[in-house]
Amino acid sequence: MYRKPCGLLAFILAFLLLAGCGSGGVIHQIPDIPRNERALSDFGTDAKGRPTYPGAVLGVDVSSHQGDIDWQRVRADGVEFAILRIGFRGNTAGSLNMDESFAGNYVEARNAGLRVGAYFFSQAISEQEAREEAAYTLRLLDGIPLDLPVFFDWEEAAEGRTGGKASSAVGGYAAAFCQTLTEGGYRAGVYFNQNYGYSIMHLENLLDHAFWIAEYADGQSFSFRTDLWQFTGSGHVDGIDTIVDMDLLYQSEEENE
Numbered sequence: 690m691y692r693k694p695c696g697l698l699a700f701i702l703a704f705l706l707l708a709g710c711g712s713g714g715v716i717h718q719i720p721d722i723p724r725n726e727r728a729l730s731d732f733g734t735d736a737k738g739r740p741t742y743p744g745a746v747l748g749v750d751v752s753s754h755q756g757d758i759d760w761q762r763v764r765a766d767g768v769e770f771a772i773l774r775i776g777f778r779g780n781t782a783g784s785l786n787m788d789e790s791f792a793g794n795y796v797e798a799r800n801a802g803l804r805v806g807a808y809f810f811s812q813a814i815s816e817q818e819a820r821e822e823a824a825y826t827l828r829l830l831d832g833i834p835l836d837l838p839v840f841f842d843w844e845e846a847a848e849g850r851t852g853g854k855a856s857s858a859v860g861g862y863a864a865a866f867c868q869t870l871t872e873g874g875y876r877a878g879v880y881f882n883q884n885y886g887y888s889i890m891h892l893e894n895l896l897d898h899a900f901w902i903a904e905y906a907d908g909q910s911f912s913f914r915t916d917l918w919q920f921t922g923s924g925h926v927d928g929i930d931t932i933v934d935m936d937l938l939y940q941s942e943e944e945n946e
Contacts, residue, residue: 762928806837
């Protein structure tokens with residue numbers, strides 16, 4: 690889902706955010722967002738080298754790219770939740786598409802005892818398109834229960850319709866998507882990497898929604914509060930034949946019914 694930013698870039702963005710910038714800087718003031726109070730020293734690793742944090746549970750996020758998944762084996766490997774791609778917008782013509790694996794993964798993951806959430810891969814270039822994506826997601830969900838939120842995942846495709854459009858407008862797209870999902874009866878959330886979180890998402894306008902950070906490191910150091918942490922895009926889990934994104938869920942989420 691995410692391409693790791695340069696470590697130096699992430700450091701500079703964090704420094705600018707904490708210190709503040711003068712006029713002309715990317716970030717002008719510290720947004721009114723609860724701080725990340727997790728100490729890096731509290732992160733550890735399990736017997737398989739996967740990050741741990743007190744009270745957090747292990748999960749995966751998957752799409753049709755993972756192929757057929759044996760969810761019983763996944764659960765037996767210590768995975769307790771799954772965020773499933775429900776759909777995506779094409780990065781050229783911009784058509785809306787259902788992920789063909791969602792229905793099967795939803796049933797089988799829940800039958801295996803996993804908590805389930807969803808994400809939509811956005812290539813929106815306007816707030817109207819983000820609302821269209823949310824409305825499309827609601828039609829696909831058709832009222833089925835979810836244990837975790839539905840996340841808005843916007844990523845720039847350099848050779849596609851979003852190329853060069855990673856700007857502060859994306860925060861408005863996220864807000865429009867989340868508002869529409871919430872009005873449809875589901876909890877909403879936003880997925881982002883450190884770069885987007887510090888510079889374009891305007892997280893201060895999204896505090897009613899769940900935050901899912903992609904930060905590929907031994908511990909999660911993003912400066913503001915988060916609910917989920919995607920710690921790798923190349924994990925290995927029994928029951929999944931491909932590499933897979935892996936995550937920690939820090940706290941219990943309300944039932945999304």
